[in-house]
Amino acid sequence: MESKRILHFVGKSSHGMAFFLIHLLLQMGFVFGSNYGYVEWSDNDKEAEIRSKNPIIYSTQNTYYPGPATERTVVAHKIEEDLPRVVTAFLHTGDSSALEQVNCSRRYELSSLRGGTNVASYYFLHSVLDTMAHATNFLNMILQANRSREHSLRRDIHWYHALVRSILEGDPKIHRAVVAFHTDAPTPDPHVFLQATRTEGEVVLQDLSNSAHHHLKSRSPDSEWFNEFRDRKKTYMQRRASSRDPVATQNGYILDKSQIKWSAPYLECEHGNFVPHWLLTLSAGFYGLKINSAPEFRGVVRVDVNLQDVDIDQCSSSGWFAGTHRCNLTSMDCKPIAGHGFVLDKYKCQCRRGFYHPSRVALNGFTKSGGHTLGEDPSEVSSKCLPCREGCPYCRDDTPCLAQEDGALRLSVASFQGLCMLLDLVAMMLVYHFRRNKRIRASGLVLLEAILFGALLLYFPVSLQYFNPS
Numbered sequence: 001m002e003s004k005r006i007l008h009f010v011g012k013s014s015h016g017m018a019f020f021l022i023h024l025l026l027q028m029g030f031v032f033g034s035n036y037g038y039v040e041w042s043d044n045d046k047e048a049e050i051r052s053k054n055p056i057i058y059s060t061q062n063t064y065y066p067g068p069a070t071e072r073t074v075v076a077h078k079i080e081e082d083l084p085r086v087v088t089a090f091l092h093t094g095d096s097s098a099l100e101q102v103n104c105s106r107r108y109e110l111s112s113l114r115g116g117t118n119v120a121s122y123y124f125l126h127s128v129l130d131t132m133a134h135a136t137n138f139l140n141m142i143l144q145a146n147r148s149r150e151h152s153l154r155r156d157i158h159w160y161h162a163l164v165r166s167i168l169e170g171d172p173k174i175h176r177a178v179v180a181f182h183t184d185a186p187t188p189d190p191h192v193f194l195q196a197t198r199t200e201g202e203v204v205l206q207d208l209s210n211s212a213h214h215h216l217k218s219r220s221p222d223s224e225w226f227n228e229f230r231d232r233k234k235t236y237m238q239r240r241a242s243s244r245d246p247v248a249t250q251n252g253y254i255l256d257k258s259q260i261k262w263s264a265p266y267l268e269c270e271h272g273n274f275v276p277h278w279l280l281t282l283s284a285g286f287y288g289l290k291i292n293s294a295p296e297f298r299g300v301v302r303v304d305v306n307l308q309d310v311d312i313d314q315c316s317s318s319g320w321f322a323g324t325h326r327c328n329l330t331s332m333d334c335k336p337i338a339g340h341g342f343v344l345d346k347y348k349c350q351c352r353r354g355f356y357h358p359s360r361v362a363l364n365g366f367t368k369s370g371g372h373t374l375g376e377d378p379s380e381v382s383s384k385c386l387p388c389r390e391g392c393p394y395c396r397d398d399t400p401c402l403a404q405e406d407g408a409l410r411l412s413v414a415s416f417q418g419l420c421m422l423l424d425l426v427a428m429m430l431v432y433h434f435r436r437n438k439r440i441r442a443s444g445l446v447l448l449e450a451i452l453f454g455a456l457l458l459y460f461p462v463s464l465q466y467f468n469p470s
Contacts, residue, residue, distance in 0.1 A: 084108075087267070094308075094343040096276030104269035107222065113264050113320045124173065124310055125282075128303060129257055131170035132282055135163060136255045136301045139179075139286040143298055144253065147288065153181055153192045160194055161205055167303065168196040168203055175279060176304035180212065180226055182297060192299075226300050228261055229285035253287055253295045260284045265307055265320065265342070277308035278342045307342045314347050331355040331385035351385040356395050358386065414466040421459045428452045 087108060089098035153160070160179055167177040181192035193212035197204045216223040263281040267274045283302040287295040314325040315334035327334040327349035340346040351357050388395035391402045428449060435445045 090267075090276070091342075092344050094341060099267070099274040099276055102274070103272045104267075104274050105272070107266045107269050108274065109266040110264050110320075125305065128171050128173060128282065128305055129260065131167060131174070132260065132284060132301060132303050133255055133257055134170075135167045135179075136284045136286050138163070139299070139301070140254055143286065143288040157192070157194075157207070160192065161207075164194045164196040165203060165205060167301070168198060173305050173309075174198070174303055175277075175306040176302075178302040179299065180302070181299040182230060225261065225263070225281055225283040225302050229283070229300050230297060232285075232297070253289075255284055255286070277306055280305045280307055309341050311336065311338050311340060312342055312344055312346065314344065325349070328385070331387070349384070353394055354388050354392070355385040356388060356397055357384060358397075410466060414463060417459050417463050421456060421463070424452055424456045424459065428456075 084102075086098045086102050090096065160181075164177050164179050167179075168174050175198050177196045179192075179194050191209065191212075193208045195206045195208055197206070216226050261281075261283045265278045265280055267276075268279055269275070281302060281304050283300055285300050286298055288298045290296045312321050313319055313336045314321045314323070315327075315336050316322050321344065324344075325334045325347055327347075331352055332349040332355070333352055335348050335350055337346045337348060386398070389398065389400045389402070392400070395401060431440060431445065431448050431452065434440055440448065
């Protein structure tokens, strides 16, 4: 009864008050589930048509799956080989002038990244997913609580305008928000199609209900976000859990975030030219209830996220471009460089402990002058960080950190010592041979032999130190 009184009060409110209340409800909405996910988006690009309109850009069909470290360089080459030259230039530099060289007839999608990695782990999308889940569950609740609202969409159109606007203003990364309603009418197209777009700091609201059929008539990536939910035979919904409302617990359904549909990053085409920022489309269906309390499709909430200010982390183990760096992990560590947005090669390769680089600087993305990539030659990359001298845990150059043996000096000293020892032995033999000489007898034979033998013992330690210990 409380929810019905709120809806009755809201229906009599002004447009500004409606926007305020919906925005408040979205901010206080319950977040059900914590698993962020995506669903693969099938590719229906018409390559023959695109090839016939040169230089129109076409999408690729290859899917990227993260592999072991030994395959990362090969994967990175494969992704870049599949991309058109202008898209590769824009992806590596972020310079929009590269896209001005070609025309387009539809959006270009990085289909090689579709369904390959768990992009849901990206922290920057958590707030967007929360905003989208709040809006979708808000529609689930009001449509499941009162079936009459499904037949009065036009009467409450200002409510849905406020809802679309509140979604767009819920997160600055959202570029476009769409709410499309589907009724029981014979035509399969949405009967209410509301869109809010962020344009040069302003929010533009549009009611595209009359032209919705034109936008969604073809089975292409541009319309897949709606057709996927409309044509789905089985609905995966969670029952609403609320200890305060046992009736709602039995009959209500809410959105599971793992069922939010993810697209691959894409460039939008407007007026024959690419818009110079990468977008990501998230979509989720909302449902009413049939007579038997089974969920029934009633529409889709769509959000387009601007990725241009989102940093690409090629050093991470998860994400669209995970592990595509060109650092030799045997001797280097990959460190991402923040603040460059959706641009590749923004990382640096630092030598690991026990290795050094001849120039003593970290290599930023292995990029050298002339626009050539050092990673193109695997042998060149592997030779960048050189091992330190033996026994050195850390070094900055090839200078040894331990005392080095001078073989020539050691050999000369040992030779002189050996010569002295030989002369000492000869002297001992001569003294013994001439022991009857009165000079030797006067000096004392035993004393002279003892002195010479003592000198021989003094030479022995120096001679033994010439040999390295085992």
